[in-house]
Amino acid sequence: MVIYETHGDVCRVGYLRVVACLADDRIPKTFDYLASQLYEVARQRDKIKRYDVTGIIASNVNARNYVILAAETGIIDRHTQKRAAYGSIYAQLESAKRINDIIDGRVNAEADDFITLTQAEKIFFMHILIEHDHPFLGEIILWALKQRRFNRTTAMNYIMEDIYPEALAKSLQTASSKKRDIIRKEIDDAERFKDRRLSYSSQAEWIRTRQYAKYRHVAPPRLEWLVDLSILNREGRGKFSVNPEIARMGYELERVLRLPMKKMREELFTSIYPYLGNWSKADQEEIAKTIVEGYHRFVYSGVKQVKLEVLEMYACFRLLERGMITTPNTVHQVFNSLTIKYPDKVFITPTTGEVEIAEDSARGYTII
DNA sequence: CTCCAGGTAGATCGCGCGTT
DNA sequence: AACGCGCGATCTACCTGGAG
Numbered sequence: 066m067v068i069y070e071t072h073g074d075v076c077r078v079g080y081l082r083v084v085a086c087l088a089d090d091r092i093p094k095t096f097d098y099l100a101s102q103l104y105e106v107a108r109q110r111d112k113i114k115r116y117d118v119t120g121i122i123a124s125n126v127n128a129r130n131y132v133i134l135a136a137e138t139g140i141i142d143r144h145t146q147k148r149a150a151y152g153s154i155y156a157q158l159e160s161a162k163r164i165n166d167i168i169d170g171r172v173n174a175e176a177d178d179f180i181t182l183t184q185a186e187k188i189f190f191m192h193i194l195i196e197h198d199h200p201f202l203g204e205i206i207l208w209a210l211k212q213r214r215f216n217r218t219t220a221m222n223y224i225m226e227d228i229y230p231e232a233l234a235k236s237l238q239t240a241s242s243k244k245r246d247i248i249r250k251e252i253d254d255a256e257r258f259k260d261r262r263l264s265y266s267s268q269a270e271w272i273r274t275r276q277y278a279k280y281r282h283v284a285p286p287r288l289e290w291l292v293d294l295s296i297l298n299r300e301g302r303g304k305f306s307v308n309p310e311i312a313r314m315g316y317e318l319e320r321v322l323r324l325p326m327k328k329m330r331e332e333l334f335t336s337i338y339p340y341l342g343n344w345s346k347a348d349q350e351e352i353a354k355t356i357v358e359g360y361h362r363f364v365y366s367g368v369k370q371v372k373l374e375v376l377e378m379y380a381c382f383r384l385l386e387r388g389m390i391t392t393p394n395t396v397h398q399v400f401n402s403l404t405i406k407y408p409d410k411v412f413i414t415p416t417t418g419e420v421e422i423a424e425d426s427a428r429g430y431t432i433i
Numbered sequence: 434c435t436c437c438a439g440g441t442a443g444a445t446c447g448c449g450c451g452t453t
Numbered sequence: 454a455a456c457g458c459g460c461g462a463t464c465t466a467c468c469t470g471g472a473g
């Protein structure tokens with residue numbers, strides 16, 4: 066499910082954290098309301114403006130574009146106007162504390178607060194962006210890996226003329242029938258992008274076309290996301306290079322990013338993320354503790370039905386925050402062993418995947 | 434009316450050339 | 454060789470017409 070709607074100004078991943086914290090699990094908030102709140106929060110740090118990065122929120126319109134991106138990446142839900150799965154997960158992570166402090170005015174934002182991500186946050190957003198922009202963003206990463214160094218223009222052309230139509234074609238299989246016709250039309254159009262671009266006699270003429278405007282709205286934000294995730298480094302204006310740490314994993318990345326979605330999710334945790342930080346392996350007890358603690362956090366913040374899948378992903382990222390790594394499948398196994406060991410305290414409704422964990426199990430984690 | 438994709442004005446970069 | 458100037462190329466933030 067490729068992200069269809071992007072705008073050239075949604076370049077900074079960090080604002081998605083603010084949207085996740087501003088949204089709510091119980092009370093719907095309209096996108097306009099979220100946008101104006103986001104705008105207000107972002108303005109807190111007007112005095113310490115950074116001019117070396119693009120995508121800083123400077124208007125309501127531009128804040129709204131970020132809210133839309135949050136909807137496209139599973140942070141908030143278009144229909145319910147509440148938090149979506151990844152928004153709920155982020156809101157329960159420790160990382161959310163700092164953002165909430167800024168939102169509530171308990172601390173003043175520093176220059177980097179909306180831009181710089183912690184290592185765990187980088188992996189969190191890498192995960193959701195790769196998943197929601199699949200296979201587009203993954204293929205962009207693989208192309209970048211082959212280049213090592215490249216400039217913005219080369220990247221824009223290749224991304225739009227080669228990767229984009231192919232990614233759209235692949236996304237056809239999973240798209241709803243309504244969207245399919247629109248996507249097919251877009252593919253037809255995209256297949257002619259290159260010929261059309263080359264038909265303009267001068268560069269000056271080309272950059273004034275609507276097609277170029279489209280390029281600018283689709284490709285550059287994705288490159289900027291990769292910079293925020295430390296997959297790419299910025300090398301001055303319009304130039305990028307691949308982070309050497311990532312470059313070393315080229316072969317593995319190619320294998321993992323091309324796996325079917327469900328497999329890819331697991332393999333990112335087994336084959337990629339372990340090399341993106343100094344993690345220790347989380348043991349069974351830590352995992353179980355994190356599951357139980359997480360369940361109570363979700364319930365406390367107003368999530369009525371805690372989905373097992375969501376709880377498991379939460380546990381993976383919460384452990385990363387504490388310097389420990391595990392995988393969704395491992396968490397799943399630990400959860401299963403909990404239901405067997407404590408059938409009177411830990412339940413799952415098989416049809417819906419909703420979890421319940423008895424209150425007293427939280428106290429001192431006595432169930433372990 | 435609302436809203437956003439596409440359009441555009443102005444800012445900024447950096448190439449290539451002349452000068453020291 | 455190194456510097457720096459000027460201008461075309463490129464980039465970005467903001468705006469708006471036309472779709473819904």
